[in-house]
Amino acid sequence: MLDIQNITSSGFFEHLSLASGEYLFHEGDIDGRLYIVLQGELEIQKSIITQVGQFKSLGKIHSGDILGESALIETKAKEVSIQSTIDTEILFIDVAKNYKKFTLQYPLLSENILLYIIELNNQRLLQSNNEITTNYEISTVISQMKYINSRSVYTLLDTIEHVLGVEQIMFVEKNQALRDTYILKYDSLSEKKIKNTVLNIKSNQLTLDTLKQENIEMKVHTLLTPLILGDIYYGYIVISRSQKKFNENEEKILQNIATSLVGVIRQKGIQTEQKNIKSLRNSF
CATH class of the missing domain: 2.60.120.10 (Jelly Rolls)
Structure with a gap:
């Protein structure tokens, strides 16, 4: 001191x-x-x-x-x-x-x-070492993805939960077609984990307060980070734990992870769109 x-x-x-x-x-x-x-x-x-x-x-x-x-x-x-x-x-x-x-x-x-x-x-x-190690582990998982689909995204979320040492991770997707519509796609505390729950939230941005109003179970200390690329919101990643508050360095690490995750989600959308176009062409 x-x-x-x-x-x-x-x-x-x-x-x-x-x-x-x-x-x-x-x-x-x-x-x-x-x-x-x-x-x-x-x-x-x-x-x-x-x-x-x-x-x-x-x-x-x-x-x-x-x-x-x-x-x-x-x-x-x-x-x-x-x-x-x-x-x-x-x-x-x-x-x-x-x-x-x-x-x-x-x-x-x-x-x-x-x-x-x-x-x-x-x-x-x-x-700094912790940040570098975490980013490396997440990047390794992403680089090993042969094809990006919903399951590979959820596997990545499990990896993020493990690397960060948290008790819960959630992925809330912002529907790109329907304005102000949010869907809880993944919750590691849920028995089945993979969900498809439409949230009753009418707002252009999600907050912890609005999330709590949905009676979603979360631990004491929670951190919410947007998945955003340019002006487009793809959703939010939410992590929580019981024992201690998240510090500034952990917030920074989650922001870096969010940047990687939004890239994966965007690529998943592109691959899905290309697959749909191919199927449509083959139908004629």
Whole structure:
């Protein structure tokens, strides 16, 4: 744990308040500061080269996180932008000007910060490894599919449930022909798993609240992610478990899985359409 009280009272760190929506720094800025987030939340943003003014969200920074630690080694242009999503309180130190003085005067506090940075980086590395491993396992299953049909999609859902270590996975399909019509196609908690239940939901988007109104059994902690490609919603994937909430890294992993899954579902639709056309031609 960081010794925030003594770090603050050392006199080397300054306090910074960011209002919701305010930027800490922008991509390309030269910033030689080390930041400690006292409370609040910030978003990591990376600009999209092919879309001027657009960015991709790479994740969130929360209370207790440290950023800008690369300034301890060298000062270089920022590769991302950091924007507060809520009112945020931060401590910072100008590394080039003051960190050496701070270390000489408060060696134990400096050691406390460095050890904390190592701990945070180890956690980030483990999360990245978990994400890579999960994506690899799912990609392997997809690459081994000789033909994509409903059964192969459900087999993939079983694999996702196993890889994520959750107790339940559901697939809710959005009917492309009938507006605002949702069909529960798969529920791993159900005895038969494969279902074809039309949900009584009249909305252009599905939420956990609307899903609960259908009296569908779900565990305590639930995560819902849309299966979307461009402007087309193909449905939703829902996972749930009893023991603990889903963290941000797990949400990111599910979003990556959803991208792969929507590709499989789209390919299934194309293959089905081609099969129907072939059957129609053969009938003449």
